[in-house]
Amino acid sequence: MRNAEATRERILEAALEEFSSYGVAGARVDRIAKNAGCNKNMIYVYFENKETLFKTVLQKHLARVYEENEFTPEDLPGYAARVFEYAMTHADLFRLMAWYGLEKSVIGDLADRSSVQEKKLQMIADAQDAGQVGQTFAPGFLMTAIMALATAWTATNPFGPSYDRNAVERLDETKEAVATAIRLLAKGEEGSAKPTR
Missing domain, CATH: 1.10.357.10 (Tetracycline Repressor, domain 2)
Known part of the structure; x- marks a missing residue:
């Protein structure tokens, strides 16, 4: 279970960098997977699609803003x-x-x-x-x-x-x-x- 959570967090970190640089349309799932050190399919397992991944990243960081x-x-x-x-x-x-x-x-x-x-x-x-x-x-x-x-x-x-x-x-x-x-x-x-x- 720890490995799954660690993989998910690495995906979210890589996705923040990718989306903040290229937006949703320009972001590439291949680059996110490579930078997260995981298989591309894992992104779809955890987040279904690129749009859901973007929203998850944004909501995570906004929640941190609200908390801090x-x-x-x-x-x-x-x-x-x-x-x-x-x-x-x-x-x-x-x-x-x-x-x-x-x-x-x-x-x-x-x-x-x-x-x-x-x-x-x-x-x-x-x-x-x-x-x-x-x-x-x-x-x-x-x-x-x-x-x-x-x-x-x-x-x-x-x-x-x-x-x-x-x-x-x-x-x-x-x-x-x-x-x-x-x-x-x-x-x-x-x-x-x-x-x-």
Whole structure:
């Protein structure tokens, strides 16, 4: 049983590298098997097809992100700073996410991801109701802003690195700027339009 689990883990590691480099369409099961040191048929035994393998890899790494980066609706700037740090040190995952966005019609939705997103939106709404977060912006807008800003300087983003070329050399300063921007957005301005939930 240990050998089977070890083989499965080697396949998942090799698949992360392959999919983050080539996406689903460009990935080759032969290369994944070679890099995992296993027979190509084992991939189909464990994962049925390439699309299921991609989803399994992505879900595994997203689960790790959720576990390692606690969502704190009462401290959205701190959460944004943690996401920024994670994004800047896990380029392979963010390349994988970019491929997921491009090939979602072939791969399909990730059920776990949707439920986590809904939970976060509800937590922000609850924090707004408790007065911990301003109500200027809707929860969905705030989460989009957090994720967009926190991941803007990853290699897969076409804007951050091109507009602010030196930001990667000043990671602490950039992280603080991201946190400050989210602090201002989360505070909001009273008297502005109410969020639509």
